[in-house]
Amino acid sequence: MTPQTIRLALLSILVLLVPAAADAELRQRADVPVEHTWNLSDIYPSDEAWAEAKDRLAARFDEILAFKGKLAESPEQLLECLTLDSEISKELTRLYCYAAMKSDEDARVSKYQGMKQMMQQLATDFGSKSSYIAPEITAMDRATVDEFVAKEPGLKPYAMALNEIFRTKAHRLSTAEEKLLAESGIMAGAASTINSIFTSAELPFPEITLSDGTKATLNQAGYARYRAATNRDDRDAVFAAFFGKLNEFKQTFGSQLAAEVNKDMFYARARNYESTLHYALDGNNIPVEVYHSLVENVNKNLPAFHRYLKLRKRMLGVEQLRYSDMYAPTVGEVELEYPYPKAMELVLEAFEPMGEDYVETVRRAFRERWIDVYPTAGKRPGAYSNDGCYDVHPYVMLNYNDQFEDVSTLAHELGHAMHGYYANKTQPYPTADYSIFVAEVASTLNEALLIHKVLEKIEDDDVKLAVLMNYLDGLRQTVFRQTQFAEFELAIHQKAEAGEPLTGDVISQIYGDIFRKYYGHDEG
Secondary structure, three states: OOOOOOOOHHHHHHHHHOOOOOOOOOEOHHHOOHHHOOOHHHOOOOHHHHHHHHHHHHOOHHHHHHHOOOOOOOHHHHHHHHHHHHHHHHHHHHHHHHHHHHHHHOOOOHHHHHHHHHHHHHHHHHHHHOOOHHHHHHHOOHHHHHHHHHHOHHHHHHHHHHHHHHHOHHHOOOHHHHHHHHHOHHHHOHHHHHHHHHHHHHOOOOEEEOOOOOEEEOOHHHHHHHOOOOOHHHHHHHHHHHHHHHHOOHHHHHHHHHHHHHHHHHHHHHOOOOOHHHHHHHOOOOOHHHHHHHHHHHHHOHHHHHHHHHHHHHHHOOOOOOHHHOOOOOOOOOOOEOOHHHHHHHHHHHOHHHOHHHHHHHHHHHHOOOEEOOOEOOOOOOOEEEOOOOOOOOEEEOOOOOEHHHHHHHHHHHHHHHHHHHHHHHOOHHHHOOOHHHHHHHHHHHHHHHHHHHHHHOOOHHHHHHHHHHHHHHHHHHHHHHHHHHHHHHHHHHHHHOOOOOOHHHHHHHHHHHHHHHOOHHHO
16 A cells, blocks of 8 residues: 655644544534534633633632641641642633633634633642642651541542652652742643644635535645545545645644654653653553553554455555545445434434433433534634533534544544543542543443444445444544554654654654554555
């Protein structure tokens, strides 16, 4: 197989990681029926209410300083401090979620960019003022802390956090150093913020004319739609135009990604980690061997992936498979179209094995507008679930385009949402969060429930085959492509740690080499 060259690693990952399908000519947000937009007034009734809540919370920050130097005095002092820290952190997260989701509706609106910036500043301020907590705890004897927890029942929800502080004691710094590190947080998100705004709102995407005369604007939504065109020449033209435009900004994107890698190196070195990989995984207590084992074993099983590619090649009837063929329909004229109302009905049926309470909660998500459904101009691409508003409910952002993969994305994100919903409902705030290492269990289970239900309902063999190929492609993305990204991330971090440059050309070369290996370039 000879894949079309992916010239820009950063943007190829951004575009391919989560489907961002949509009509090429994006509608304005005001044109979307209100029932298909999320209702952020459940968090705050208005922007003014958000601003008032922000000011009230900021006025409380100095309260945390009252406990400085006193945490070892008694279990009660430690509990009061951790409780206040938890309360403020919970409200900070709620404020940030509102600002971030407002910004995600349209990245072109500077007001909400400004609100996000204010929250980043507030988070840095509070992080600086509370930075003494971990050093004071690690200065205590572990047996004393365990005794505090045993004596004071209110400390039990914080037991895991306390264990984590001691587990990572070797990477904790002095009070002054922790304060300085907390202050650096205001700069930490710069590269990703610049990338997000540029790619969502200001990148000048190309326009091409397809073989049937259609004018296709190849923004990220248009690319996601037209990369699946039935005409191969159209697909080739889509890929050439889209990635050609990205290539014009290769050095800019390369600099953004290099800045993100440099940030990772700074924090890894500041906290005395052996490498950025050790730093990245230690937060979830994952041995680096797990990461290396994943990459190693997926590489050993690339022949299974190549069998899938050969199957796709045979079904398409082409002599040589190109990367532009990866999203082409493989079964004749079968079009898997699923309007959103049909998708809602289908996922509700698919989720029935999870029980009535689960299904009724998903109905609430549809009915009470937890979900932002359709793509609009300036909207963040892709999809996500946000369960950060502990006292409210989760939210889901989609870019739904009536394709089967969009139904699968809906089921996937609802899995995350329901995971967060039940965690927040049954756990106190300090223990409601869950590790990224298990986060995909609920979402991939929902995908499995969906495909089982769909295959059960379909009678036409061609449609069933089309759905199965779509499912196989999902496995390609979940297993092989995600590992490909992991290998790429490791490679660029290792290169930077070796003191070598990360320019747009270098990054593209690294990604291209890994890409060709995964897709069997040398095997034809």
